[in-house]
Amino acid sequence: MGDILHSRVARSNIWGLLKLGAEVGVCGPATLMPRGIEELGVCRFRRIEEAIEWADVLNVLRLQLERMERGFIPSLREYYRVFGVTQERLERAPRQLTIMHPGPMNRGVEIDSRVADGSHSVILAQVTNGVAVRMAALYLLAGGRPELADAAKGPAGGASE
């Protein structure tokens, strides 16, 4: 949901989620939608109402303020009114949606505080896990050898080889 054009999150999640067998849709203003996105194997929604009706999980992307200055959208106020993930929009969904956001959030722009802090939000867990996954990825890329790390050996007396 949101600025797909400038989002690394969208591009990496599309690859990862499709590989794991999920169906992926993207939604946002056409000014913030990269060309040919459908050819990556995702469906595209022009209106947030359609996306909410379709999805089980919404991953809401941060709208960077400079996008308005560069002329991709008229104003943050209108972005909230047209594409904001609000409680009212979610209440009209046919099922309960899980809410994600990679952070940092612009509350009142792409997402309502009530939604971000609501019972179906997994945003804090997502951010926490995101830190751990990034640490692990960087460790491996830097040549780390998990079999030598104490933490990877598990509890003392465990199954180390």
Add this chain to the structure above:
Amino acid sequence: MTRPLLLQGGRVIDPSRSLDQTMDVLIQDGKIAAVGTGLGSPDGADVRDVRGKVVAPGLLDVHVHLREPGNEDVETIASGTRAAAAGGFTAVCAMPNTDPVTDNQAAVGFIVRQAARAGLTRVYPIGAISVGQKGEQLSEFGEMVGAGAVAVSDDGKPVASSHMMRTALEYAQTFGIPVADHCEEPTLAAGGVMHEGLVATRLGLKGIPAAAEEIMVGRDILLAELTGGHVHLCHMSTRGSVELIRRAKERGVRVTAEVTPHHLTLTDLACEGYDTQAKMNPPLREAADVAALRAALKDGVIDCIASDHAPHAYDAKEAAFDDAPFGVAGLETAFGVAWTELVEGGVLTAAELIARMSTAPAAALRLPGGSLKPGAPADVVVLDVTARWTVDPVTFFSKSRNTPFAGRTLTGRAALTVVGGTVVHPGEGPSAA
């Protein structure tokens, strides 16, 4: 509740259903109740004998300037919609080059309210593409559509920046509205006051070349193709534009186009004698352009006729050609000029003209109207297509008098205009008849 209205024995032309035969039309509760032969009249109905006249969906003009807010001395929403009703129009689209510019939801809402207060022809506002029509920052399309806007345009000015045009065509897709462009390459047109050609040379006036329009037509078509957006090209005037649109439509680009009655009937020769009534933008072109525009209207390359009603104070037009403003007050002459020149002139059939002035403009901008289908809102016009009358600007309902057709004898005018079941013309007070 208004009385039922029964229009008896007219030639009913409804292009939306390919209908052209003698029938009755019954209007009840603001809607078309029935179309058929020998319809009975309900109790208390207002029964009108319209034998010999054409009964059609109300005419729809997708391009007018109502000048309110900002220039109420020249036109108001009330006077402009009264002129529209007299011209047979049941709906008009108001361009946003007002003062202040119609570039936000409050301004759009003001126009909707003023039109409701006047209670005559319906007004569909068109919002500005850019804030202040400055071509710098996108206006809030979503909020304007929420307030009643049906399209966006910076009309009066071209969208000079191709990036802005691209962004507008992309952003408009969220709301399903077209982007209407006034096609004029500003650096080529700068300082021009009439068509660049032999007449301008003879008169010693600076010309606006056909290429100034065609470059932007070509650009807009390419950007519509790039983005998948819908571009509506305003007041086409050249044969080159016609060819570009024809090819674009053949390859499926989402493009629609309009042409004015004056560009279909007059050439740059009308500027002879430095007649400022013939000064308009785009300028009147050459006979070959007129012929191409007529053929394009006939075969649907150009979708519809729009008046580009542009009222100006009489004293503003009483100036040197270079100094006078561009524009024609067209609402009250549009149908007569078109019927006389195009139907009596053998270019279009009656049904084709009705289509190009009602069903087609409604389809081009995806507006309600343009149909006499039972259940549709009763926006209906009765056209007296045998009435011969002479254009006398003094009798205009418009506050302005600027027309190049003064003194012309025309055939065809609106005898009755009905909006939502209510007769809005002829009304009380002075009649132009």
